Amino acid sequence: MADLPRRFFISGTDTDIGKTFVSALCVAGLSAMYWKPVQTGFPPDRDRDTVQRLTGLGDGHFFPERFCFTEPLSPHRAAEKEGRFIRLSDFVLPDSGSRHLVVEGAGGVLVPLADDLYMTDLIRHLDLPVLLVCRTGLGTLNHTFLSVEALKNRGIPIAGIVANGPFHRDNLEDLTLMTGVPLLVHVPFVANLSEVDMAVLFRTCFYSRQV
Ligand SMILES: Nc1ncnc2c1ncn2[C@@H]1O[C@H](COP(=O)(O)OP(=O)(O)OP(=O)(O)O)[C@@H](O)[C@H]1O
Ligand SMILES: C[C@H](N)[C@H](N)CCCCCC(=O)O
Numbered sequence: 001m002a003d004l005p006r007r008f009f010i011s012g013t014d015t016d017i018g019k020t021f022v023s024a025l026c027v028a029g030l031s032a033m034y035w036k037p038v039q040t041g042f043p044p045d046r047d048r049d050t051v052q053r054l055t056g057l058g059d060g061h062f063f064p065e066r067f068c069f070t071e072p073l074s075p076h077r078a079a080e081k082e083g084r085f086i087r088l089s090d091f092v093l094p095d096s097g098s099r100h101l102v103v104e105g106a107g108g109v110l111v112p113l114a115d116d117l118y119m120t121d122l123i124r125h126l127d128l129p130v131l132l133v134c135r136t137g138l139g140t141l142n143h144t145f146l147s148v149e150a151l152k153n154r155g156i157p158i159a160g161i162v163a164n165g166p167f168h169r170d171n172l173e174d175l176t177l178m179t180g181v182p183l184l185v186h187v188p189f190v191a192n193l194s195e196v197d198m199a200v201l202f203r204t205c206f207y208s209r210q211v
């Protein structure tokens, strides 16, 4: 099984890349706790609810967001539109006890939380290793290499890459060979989410290595 730390931060190479989907996999497969520190576009978007729907787990697996903003924007702009301000001191990592803890970011690794405050600053503040979610197709090499460089340059440990989407052997090999970051797992595209058992899919993905 791909080694996963007890507590980790799921970031990605972009928004809409599959962080919540991969979070749901990990929460289901590890019976973990889930925390989305900053949610924008709520309502209607709430990743916490999506993870609960996909996993079928009870409220006890979910910590409340530290910030929810209405506008579906970058957190710094969403906060500004509500006259609010995000500071690092606002964030305290919740205690998940003996359970795994999955923390999901918003967008990619350098999304701004405020002027001169970025998602990477939050990751370092929480002192968590990163699972970096990327797409599998054309374009992922550049996006992933840029994200890996941003994390490495800030001394943020990367637990591994999660390649999310249709299988692409060359890209999956290059992603790890050219970054030195382990490819933890390839998550396939699931056509019918209503029929998938996320815990089973987690074990299928994380216990059997495809490349
Ligand atoms: N492997 C997959 N199979 C099927 N659908 C997927 C898969 N990965 C992601 N999706 C779908 O793609 C959409 C975007 O995924 P997701 O919400 O996880 O992105 P995100 O990175 O969490 O976005 P945000 O930055 O807003 O948090 C969702 O509708 C999700 O269900
Ligand atoms: C609204 C969206 N679903 C995310 N929650 C926030 C994504 C911020 C992306 C900012 C950017 O990289 O341009």
Ligand SMILES: [Mg+2]
Binding pocket: 019, 020, 021, 047, 104
């Ligand atoms: Mg999400």
